[in-house]
Amino acid sequence: MPTTKPTLVLITGANQGIGFEVVKKLILEHKDYHILMAGRRKDAIADSARLLKEIEPNASVEPLVLDLTSDESIAAAVQYINETYGYLDVLINNAGIGGNSARGPWPRTEWQEVFNTNVFGTSVLTDSLIPLLAKSDKTKRVVFVTSELGSIEWKSKPSNEFVLPYKVYAASKAALNMLAVNLAMQYSQDSTWKINLACPGHCATRFTDYAGTDTAANGALNICRLATLEADGETGTMSNRFGTIPW
Ligand SMILES: NC(=O)c1ccc[n+]([C@@H]2O[C@H](COP(=O)([O-])OP(=O)(O)OC[C@H]3O[C@@H](n4cnc5c(N)ncnc54)[C@H](OP(=O)(O)O)[C@@H]3O)[C@@H](O)[C@H]2O)c1
Known part of the structure; x- marks a missing residue:
């Protein structure tokens, strides 16, 4: 034992x-990590955990059902972690959706759907896990996966080709940024907490209809860096793998 x-x-x-x-990157580089892989579809997350075990037989991964749109699902997942482990060291808020329409129209239902996952669900989950993170005896790391589209400074440049499209998604990521900064400032006097935002870049995933110009593996780089910060690491920042992103 x-x-x-x-x-x-x-x-x-x-x-x-x-x-x-x-x-995948975390299990290959950190043999002492146990990773709860959360997904809203039971079969899909179990298949993915199995696939990672094939890639790395010693991988310590465990599938966990968690749907951010359901308070019951969030509560059940948090209860499981509490009863099984009683602590949490690292939370990576990665799940997100882009919505149905890049260029509108944007009915209320679209706002509700995107904010429900990207902002409300992420906020409820994070708040529910704070007591377990507080019980960690390591550096507590929270990573919020955001997007350059959520940068108000970046978006306000007239030359930006994304000024009009993705209005709902961009607003949801701007709200997520505020959420993360809020939490980071709450713990800014305690160096055991590292709370940061990561922009993965334009990656070829289902999210972009596989049209992104970068790989998902490259998108994972900065997220993994922030998820493995030690006591001397940064907090309250937004960055991509090339450096800091303006708010
Ligand atoms: N790809 C890019 O270019 C890009 C750029 C900037 C930021 N991002 C951000 O990166 C993150 C990951 O995106 P991705 O590109 O990897 O997209 P993806 O391949 O579509 O994966 C999104 C993941 O989120 C999950 N998810 C969606 N709704 C959920 C819910 N209600 N509860 C729990 N999980 C839910 C999906 O589950 P299902 O498989 O069940 O749908 C899927 O596992 C997102 O936050 C996205 O906004 C991506």
């Missing part, structure tokens, strides 16, 4: 795309 507790990680939306690549 190992005497030291594994570094316990929860990542949402881990069954495919960038989330899957994050888990």
Whole structure:
């Protein structure tokens, strides 16, 4: 029986795309990590965990059903982690949706759907996990996966080709940025907390209809960096793998 507790990680939306690549990189580079791979579809997340076990037989991964649009699902997942482990070291808020329409119209239902997952669900989950993160005896790391489209400074440049499209999605990521900064400032005086935002870049995943110009594996790089920060790491930042992104 190992005497030291594994570094316990929860990542949402881990069954495919960038989330899957994050888990793959973490298990290959951190043998002492146990990763709770959360996904809203039971079969899909179980298949993905199995696939990672084929890639790395010693991988310590575990599928967990978690749908961000359901308070019951969030509560059940948090209860499971509490009763099984009693702590959490790393939370990666990766799951997100883009919505149905890049160029509108944007009816209320579209706003509700995108914000429900990207903002409301992520906020409820994060708040529910704070007590378990507080019980971590390691550096507590929370990574919010955002987008350059959520940068108000970036978006306000007239030359930006994305000024009009993706209005709802961009607003949801701007709201997520505020959520993350809020939390980071709450713990800014405690160096054991590292709370940051990661932009993966334009990656070829289902999210972009596989038209992204970068790979999901490259999209995972900065997320993994922020998820493995130690005591001297940054907090309250937004970055991609090339550096800081303006708010
Ligand atoms: N790809 C890009 O170019 C890009 C750029 C900037 C930011 N991002 C961000 O990166 C993150 C990952 O995106 P991706 O490109 O990897 O997209 P993806 O391949 O579509 O994966 C999204 C993941 O989120 C999950 N998800 C969606 N709704 C959920 C819900 N209600 N509850 C729990 N999980 C849910 C999906 O589950 P299902 O498989 O069940 O649908 C899937 O596992 C997102 O936050 C996205 O906004 C992506």
